Amino acid sequence: MAVEHDLRSNSVFAPPEDDPSAWQASVETFRDALERAFPDAFLETNTSSPRDVPVLDFAIEVAPDVFVSGTAAMPAPDYAHVSVIDVTAHAAALFARWLRDSYVPSPAGVRFLSSFVMENGDETPWPLPATGDATEIEAVLRSHLAAAE
Incomplete structure (x- = not known):
C-alpha cells in the first residue's frame, strides 16, 4: 500500500541542467x-546576502486557502531558480503548474528537487511533467518524496 506524503518540504524549480538559460x-x-496571475501577491525585491544577487521574495494564494511563499533568484539570463518554502506536495504542484504553464517558455523546461530528498542523500533533480494538471504533477512530486524512503 502506498503511503501518502503530506509532509512539508522546500522545493526548488530550475531550468534544465543542459540549458540553464532556457527560461531567459x-x-x-x-x-x-506573479502580479498578473496573483493580484494580491506579496512581492519584495531583496539582495541575497550569501551570493549578493537580486532575489524576489513572494507569497501567493495558488488556490482558495492554499498559500505558497518562496524566493526567486534570477540574476542572469543563464541562471535561475525558484524555491517554495515549507509546502505540501499539493501546494507545490499547484505552484509548479502555474510556473510551467504560465511563466517558462517551454513546458519541458522545468526540473525540481525537494529538501526532504536532499536531506536523505539524493541531489538528483527530477523533470517536471511537461503536460498534465496539478493532480498529475502532485503524483510525480509524491513519487519523488517516496523515493527518499
Missing part, C-alpha cells in the same frame, strides 16, 4: 508574471 528569466519578468 529575470526578477522583473517573474515579478510581472
